[in-house]
Amino acid sequence: MAIQLHDTLRGRKLPFEPLVEGEVTMYLCGPTVYNYAHIGNARPAVVFDLLARLLRRSYKLTFARNITDVDDKINAAAIATGKSIDEITARYIKAYNDDMGALGVLPPDIEPRATRHIDEMIAMIGTLVTKGFAYEAEGHVLFDVSSNSDYGALSKRDLREMIAGARVEVAPYKRSPQDFVLWKPSTPEMPGWDSPWGRGRPGWHIECSAMAKKHLGQTIDIHSGGLDLVFPHHENELAQSTCVHDGAPFARYWLHNGFLSLDSTKMSKSLGNVLLVHDMVKKIPGELIRLALLSAHYRQPLDWSDSALEGARNMLDRLYGSIRGIELSDAERSSADPPADVIEALEDDLNSPRAMAKLFDHARTLNKSTDDEERKKLAAEILAAGDLLGILQMDAEAWFSGSEDGELSAEEIEVLLEQRVEARVNRDFAAADSIRDKLATAGISIEDSPTGARWRRSG
Ligand code: AMP
Numbered sequence: 300m301a302i303q304l305h306d307t308l309r310g311r312k313l314p315f316e317p318l319v320e321g322e323v324t325m326y327l328c329g330p331t332v333y334n335y336a337h338i339g340n341a342r343p344a345v346v347f348d349l350l351a352r353l354l355r356r357s358y359k360l361t362f363a364r365n366i367t368d369v370d371d372k373i374n375a376a377a378i379a380t381g382k383s384i385d386e387i388t389a390r391y392i393k394a395y396n397d398d399m400g401a402l403g404v405l406p407p408d409i410e411p412r413a414t415r416h417i418d419e420m421i422a423m424i425g426t427l428v429t430k431g432f433a434y435e436a437e438g439h440v441l442f443d444v445s446s447n448s449d450y451g452a453l454s455k456r457d458l459r460e461m462i463a464g465a466r467v468e469v470a471p472y473k474r475s476p477q478d479f480v481l482w483k484p485s486t487p488e489m490p491g492w493d494s495p496w497g498r499g500r501p502g503w504h505i506e507c508s509a510m511a512k513k514h515l516g517q518t519i520d521i522h523s524g525g526l527d528l529v530f531p532h533h534e535n536e537l538a539q540s541t542c543v544h545d546g547a548p549f550a551r552y553w554l555h556n557g558f559l560s561l562d563s564t565k566m567s568k569s570l571g572n573v574l575l576v577h578d579m580v581k582k583i584p585g586e587l588i589r590l591a592l593l594s595a596h597y598r599q600p601l602d603w604s605d606s607a608l609e610g611a612r613n614m615l616d617r618l619y620g621s622i623r624g625i626e627l628s629d630a631e632r633s634s635a636d637p638p639a640d641v642i643e644a645l646e647d648d649l650n651s652p653r654a655m656a657k658l659f660d661h662a663r664t665l666n667k668s669t670d671d672e673e674r675k676k677l678a679a680e681i682l683a684a685g686d687l688l689g690i691l692q693m694d695a696e697a698w699f700s701g702s703e704d705g706e707l708s709a710e711e712i713e714v715l716l717e718q719r720v721e722a723r724v725n726r727d728f729a730a731a732d733s734i735r736d737k738l739a740t741a742g743i744s745i746e747d748s749p750t751g752a753r754w755r756r757s758g
């Protein structure tokens with residue numbers, strides 16, 4: 300069966316056919332690097348990493364995930380912290396790659412940085428002006444949305460309704476409230492580059508259009524990102540790129556992941572409910588977080604909670620439990636393919652929950668089997684599926700020694716005790732008790748004292 304993918308523009312699932320047979324180009328809008336990535340930001344990185352792994356089985360894939368390293372939020376972070384822009388972007392690019400790496404996200408083939416593509420952006424903006432799709436006003440260059448009759452097709456918005464319903468205060472230099480910035484002037488203390496329209500910096504949308512074109516060509520196969528990017532970011536990228544290219548398609552398939560909420564609430568810094576991957580990976584195995592992110596279909600909303608993590612832990616316990624103690628030679632391990640029904644589920648618009656259900660069927664068969672050869676074959680296939688999904692990368696014994704079965708290290712005990720204190724502060728006594736029980740199972744008794752909890756090994 301060919302891979303099926305849901306395309307946001309056409310609004311349905313379609314057989315995937317790349318422009319050039321046997322080759323695929325894919326672009327993912329990457330992070331704006333001014334702070335650590337939260338668990339919601341990790342969702343597109345993980346789900347599209349899984350898609351990249353799947354595509355690489357059948358195609359020669361070129362996957363670009365950009366870095367937005369010029370943005371007003373970065374400028375604001377530099378002013379707020381007194382650090383240079385370069386210091387901030389370098390720090391958060393490294394943190395992003397380390398944190399996503401801990402979740403098993405493989406590096407993309409190309410990681411273009413916006414600041415390294417200013418010439419390409421200026422050239423693209425120049426073409427849009429020459430062709431009559433953009434205009435200059437007070438040092439800004441704006442895209443004229445009325446020049447593009449397809450504007451709104453991706454996000455299914457009607458331009459006239461948008462204009463009628465515009466509540467934003469319209470900048471005086473805009474001909475229409477929906478016109479968006481391609482280039483804007485910079486004051487001397489802000490980052491800026493010389494251009495035909497004076498010293499300035501690019502708008503966010505043109506960055507991706509220019510980087511996608513430079514590295515992947517004028518028509519790309521797959522453009523991906525989170526649902527919130529459909530409008531305005533992707534709508535605007537689509538308008539710019541098709542107008543520059545005289546109507547040639549920009550992306551053949553648009554893929555968008557659903558949003559992640561935290562205990563049924565939108566994650567927001569002002570509410571203080573933001574989970575940073577950087578903190579989480581210090582306490583929780585990366586592949587457990589990854590599997591929890593893949594436990595819902597990528598287009599569905601995903602509510603993140605302790606029970607989502609517990610669910611993923613149980614799944615990994617079951618899978619590691621099934622393969623535990625089965626010795627495989629390198630040849631047995633490397634020659635195995637993932638089970639066909641796991642691949643089929645993933646090829647059906649990346650149905651990761653169904654792929655996991657299929658994997659459990661195989662684990663159950665393995666558990667029941669008494670035939671050593673069959674057990675080995677199934678274990679090798681389960682591990683091959685793990686390689687594709689980016690899980691089961693640990694030794695089974697190491698997995699269990701990090702959780703219930705083995706002895707906990709002092710560091711792990713301290714982390715659990717910290718989590719227990721946190722749970723009590725939040726009056727989540729069920730969670731606090733379950734941590735105490737977990738410690739007790741591992742032979743650790745705790746005594747609460749006015750200065751905090753003390754622990755000792757009782758067994
Ligand atoms: P940003 O750095 O805000 O541009 O976000 C980077 C990526 O994370 C984009 O693809 C967003 O769509 C995605 N994203 C941000 N918040 C969430 C969320 N809560 N759930 C899922 N994806 C998100």
Ligand code: ZN
Pocket residue numbers: 327328329507532
């Ligand atoms: Zn983008």
